[in-house]
Amino acid sequence: MERRPENSNVIASSKPHGGPGGVARAAAGLALGAATAGAELVLLAAAALLTAYSLAFSRGRRTVPTVVADGAQLLTELERRRLRMFHGEDRAVQYGPLKALAYLVLRVPVGLLGGVILLLIAYGSAAGARLALGWWVTGDYLDGIPPAWWIVLYTAIVGIVLLFLAVQGLVGVVALEKSVARRCLGPSPLEEYERRIAQLSVTRAEVVDAVDDERRRIERDLHDGVQQRLVALGMLIGRARRAGDHEKASELLKQAHEESQRALADLREVTWRVYPAALDGEGLRAALETVAERSAVPVAIEYDVPGRPPHAVETAAYFVVCEAVTNAAKHSGAARVRVAVEGSATMIGVRIEDDGAGGADPAGGGLAGLARRVAAQDGTFTVDSPRGGPTVITAELPCG
Structure with missing residues (x-):
């Protein structure tokens, strides 16, 4: 035997x-x-x-x-x-x-x-x-x-x-x-070390992928938004310079001014999505309130975190909420979103629930990027989105 x-x-x-x-x-x-x-x-x-x-x-x-x-x-x-x-x-x-x-x-x-x-x-x-x-x-x-x-x-x-x-x-x-x-x-301790090394190697590669994805997204936002408006702005100014009629030139300059305002608004949007200034100054709660104000669907926020978490944890939690709310507004057809952030001195928990149609793909670009961002903090990230909804996204981020 x-x-x-x-x-x-x-x-x-x-x-x-x-x-x-x-x-x-x-x-x-x-x-x-x-x-x-x-x-x-x-x-x-x-x-x-x-x-x-x-x-x-x-x-x-x-x-x-x-x-x-x-x-x-x-x-x-x-x-x-x-x-x-x-x-x-x-x-x-x-x-x-x-x-x-x-x-x-x-x-x-x-x-x-x-x-x-x-x-x-x-x-x-x-x-x-x-x-x-x-x-x-x-x-x-x-x-x-x-x-x-x-x-x-x-x-x-x-x-x-x-x-x-x-x-x-x-x-x-x-x-x-x-x-x-x-x-x-x-x-055994050796097996634990080997597992941890393998996990860190995977996490490092995922962080690099997440950074590349973020750069591609920024480039796409600039190309499809700000760059197109700046091209239109230049064309309007050129037409105004060539116009022989004063009234037509004045009308073209007015359109150019409006286009410049829209370009500035797009640039502010891209800048805010890259990194919100409120996160550094006023903290996670203020940044999440800004997300709720800018959202196309009503967002209810419950925040119960004593003190300020570490900066890296705040950043990861913010982007989890921001991306989840954006996805709910764009793709799920949700009428409302509920965000709950709870934590202690050792752990921050984030839960985002919407009443949309569900069917979110955890392997999709946005959610996969969030999973990599959370994994870089040794956290856990889960997506529960059955057909018909609701979609529930949770993340747990250690503060140690």
Whole structure:
């Protein structure tokens, strides 16, 4: 029986549970972990015998029996579900039979330790309840003499201290459970470095592509807008110079003046789309309000970000909103757009929703450019645009 190849299991992260309900959930998870540790101990004992037998008759080949590999991966998957359900530990992992066995070897004593601490807490709580019941309810005193007040106080303080230490022990066991799972099942530091290097290489290439796309867009805006108006302006001025009639020359100059105003307006539009001055001076909120004022469809903005985010994060968030609102006005037929920007000291979340026809293509030029811009900040970018709408664009930008 040959050793099976390593497989890959990848899951997104989740938040840990908190509050009193979270404490009870964690305790239940540790109790279940103590029970599974017993089953895993039996598996490891059987695995040691089966593996020794396999090695003895494998003619020098290093093998892991199929039943051992299947059992180890099954129990490891059960442990991962327990960690996700009770301890909020759910992150990307990659493991095969050998990693699963190594995880169970380290995990069994941790699970048994958690069970021992839970038993001590249960025993101490029962003893304390029995003592309090005997002192204050049934009158079952030692030698028939009620305890002095200082004995009661001393006993209560010792009991609280011991309970605190036991609870801290449970907290430590939970942390140790998570650490063992990350160390044994997660990618190695070298694999993490390699993944990060590959990600940075891709991001760098995407940033270069995004810059090139932005330059092409600026060139297109200048060519189709400002340049055409300047050509028309020059032609009008030339015709006015050649006109022999004063009234005709005056009319042509008037048209030239109007054309110059339109060219100036187009130039301001291009400049504003390249980079808004309000973003540097007044911040992201003021820049987004300018986007809402200039939009062809009504835009409602909800902004809840304490302080000012880093400049690069503000810029990325601004362009995500600006491009999404522009796309909604041009292509979706939306009647309204809702923009929500929320954040903390570590993360900024942007959500743009319109009531248009949907069907937006995430691989399209504008949205793909936004995805690259967000990726350059180590953020996440998603587009949900079913046919018939609504279109929801979200971006999460870390502030670190």
